Amino acid sequence: MIELLAVPMEIPAEANIIIGQSHFIKTVEDIYEAVVSTAPQAKFGLAFNESSGACLTRSEGNDPALREVAIRNATALAAGHVFVLMIQNAYPINLLNTIQNVPEVCSIFCATANPVEVVLAKSAQGRGVLGVIDGSSPKGVEGEADVAWRHDLLRKIGYKR
Numbered sequence: 001m002i003e004l005l006a007v008p009m010e011i012p013a014e015a016n017i018i019i020g021q022s023h024f025i026k027t028v029e030d031i032y033e034a035v036v037s038t039a040p041q042a043k044f045g046l047a048f049n050e051s052s053g054a055c056l057t058r059s060e061g062n063d064p065a066l067r068e069v070a071i072r073n074a075t076a077l078a079a080g081h082v083f084v085l086m087i088q089n090a091y092p093i094n095l096l097n098t099i100q101n102v103p104e105v106c107s108i109f110c111a112t113a114n115p116v117e118v119v120l121a122k123s124a125q126g127r128g129v130l131g132v133i134d135g136s137s138p139k140g141v142e143g144e145a146d147v148a149w150r151h152d153l154l155r156k157i158g159y160k161r
Contacts, residue, residue: 018085042090045070051080079127
């Protein structure tokens with residue numbers, strides 16, 4: 001029998017969350033190195049749930065508070081081979097390609113500052129991530145003023161010239 005769960009994630013102010021699936025115990029060390037080499041100014045905490053052996057939640061990071069939030073989120077999920085990365089002073093767009101290229105990383109479920117609920121399936125064997133609810137549902141389709149606002153924002157924050 002399968003039970004469906006929706007688990008809300010804790011995301012501190014000015015933080016982003018990246019949730020993904022990986023497959024090996026060295027995930028925490030390799031993602032740590034990926035973050036510090038790509039965004040050395042970033043403050044972060046990382047937690048990874050093992051799915052065999054001791055089945056521990058492993059953690060790393062350079063910010064104790066973000067590390068604790070990552071641990072709380074990962075243990076709330078209790079899904080094997082899932083990692084939770086909490087970041088401040090950097091954005092997912094700065095890190096995502098590097099993290100996706102870490103050999104152990106299988107997939108990324110979300111990378112956001114929005115409220116997140118993770119949809120899980122729970123069986124007798126354990127829990128697995130089915131997907132995420134990232135933010136709110138759309139309220140309409142953008143018009144000309146919305147397009148102009150989007151173009152202006154991307155230039156203002158330096159992502160377009």
